[in-house]
Amino acid sequence: MTGETDLKTLLASMTPELLADTYVFATLAPGVAQPEGVEPVMMFREREGVTLIVTEEAASTAALTASFRCRMLTLNIHSSLEAVGFLAAITTRLAAAGMGVNPVSAFYHDHLFVPADRAEEALELLRQLARDSAS
Numbered sequence: 001m002t003g004e005t006d007l008k009t010l011l012a013s014m015t016p017e018l019l020a021d022t023y024v025f026a027t028l029a030p031g032v033a034q035p036e037g038v039e040p041v042m043m044f045r046e047r048e049g050v051t052l053i054v055t056e057e058a059a060s061t062a063a064l065t066a067s068f069r070c071r072m073l074t075l076n077i078h079s080s081l082e083a084v085g086f087l088a089a090i091t092t093r094l095a096a097a098g099m100g101v102n103p104v105s106a107f108y109h110d111h112l113f114v115p116a117d118r119a120e121e122a123l124e125l126l127r128q129l130a131r132d133s134a135s
Helices: 007-013 056-061 086-096 116-134
Strands: 016-028 042-046 049-055 066-075 102-105 110-115
Touching: 007 086, 007 116, 016 056, 016 110, 016 116, 049 056, 056 066, 066 116, 086 102, 086 110, 086 116, 110 116
Parallel strands: none
Antiparallel strands: 016 049, 016 066, 042 049, 066 110, 102 110
């Protein structure tokens, strides 16, 4: 199961879903253990430390310093990790609306972290992109 690679199919067939939780990005310095009970939706290790994307509630409970209050949009189509242009088209549409986005690609889906106060707007922009691509 390798996922879809055709750009037009990806764009026309995606069904973006806005998840209920509010997330934040937090970092842990090298060598600092992940707080017990914190279950990140994403963790990425860099030289400077570990980035965690966690719910705002979990960050607060664990006293993590966090930034970028955001909501997660899941693009419900199994996109191939080798698909060309899918995220570029999506981020271009959001950029045209003056919206920053932090995309994360996983094996089955792509996920977008968008500003919490603009999440509904981002959802509608992506739905419109899917409609435009279907015609």
